[in-house]
Amino acid sequence: MEEGPYKYIRDGNGKVSRVIRIGTRKSQLARIQTDSVADKLKELYPDIHVEIVGMSTTGDKILDTALSKIGEKSLFTKELENALERNEVDLVVHSLKDLPTTLPPGFTIGAVLKRENPHDAVVLHPKHVGKTLDTLPENSMIGTSSLRRAAQLKKRFPHLEFKDIRGNLNTRLKKLDEKEDFAAIILAAAGLRRMGWENRISQILGPEDCMYAVGQLYLTGAVYSLDGSDSLKETMQTSIAAADKSLEEVDEQVQRVGVTACKICSGAQDSAERLGIDLANLLLSKGAKEILTVARQLNDAR
DSSP states (O other): OEETTEEEEEOTTSOEEEEEEEEEESSHHHHHHHHHHHHHHHHHOTTOEEEEEEEOOHHHHOOSSOHHHHOOSSTTTHHHHHHHHTTSOSEEEEOGGGSOSSOOTTEEEEEEOOBOOOOEEEEEOGGGTTOOTTTSOTTOEEEOSOHHHHHHHHHHOTTOEEEOOOSOHHHHHHHHHHSSSOSEEEEEHHHHHHTTOGGGOOEEEOTTTOOOOTTTTBTTBEEEEEOOOHHHHHHHOOOBOOSSGGGOOOOTTOEETTEEOSSBOHHHHHHHHHHHHHHHHHHIIIIIHHHHHHHHHHHHHO
């Protein structure tokens, strides 16, 4: 039964429970992550009833084109967002790194769970077991769907070649094992561990080899919802007092670099933005421009 935007269920004893519908991608890893959120919600609120609603996204359907070439925003989230807007689900679970920089109007990130190991991992073809990226033969082909990974690793390991590989974890491992196209593929270490495939990890890539993505492998990433519930909003609101009272004017409509700040003075947000610019300039001075150049070249070649 439904009451307003909410859904309820009555058990055999007549007890009525609120149904929380959680949207997720259909992949095995997405379901594992979503189930962990559902378990946590049940632990905190034992009276609720949880339903998992799986769906396929644009990124799941287009498998013959590099992600950087599709030219579509919200590749792995748009269908989930549409389901929220239609009130088909109450919240969705996703990896934080895959969320768009700017959320759609009315959406909010409701929770970010504890982060797992964020590093990338090398999974070798069976015939190369025991090797590392350093010791793989000249011109060995490495598979990755991430331009970020390919650009950094090409600079760090210039003797290797990089090629796009698409599909979920199961599909990519099958492509690696059953064909001779790739000497290795690069995957998120935590994703392999959650799937129970930690034994496939041949090498963990440290920051000196490849910096992991911002937001990579926060457990289930983000739970975000089209907010009709003030209680969710209240848990996220906080105030930061500025030393200079003249800086405390708050404009809650202002959004800087994709992060919406609630009740944070404009002076503090300006300082954060300047910090980001200073950091970008520092990275450029340490070689980031070369990596970006390689990224553009790799993207043009895809």
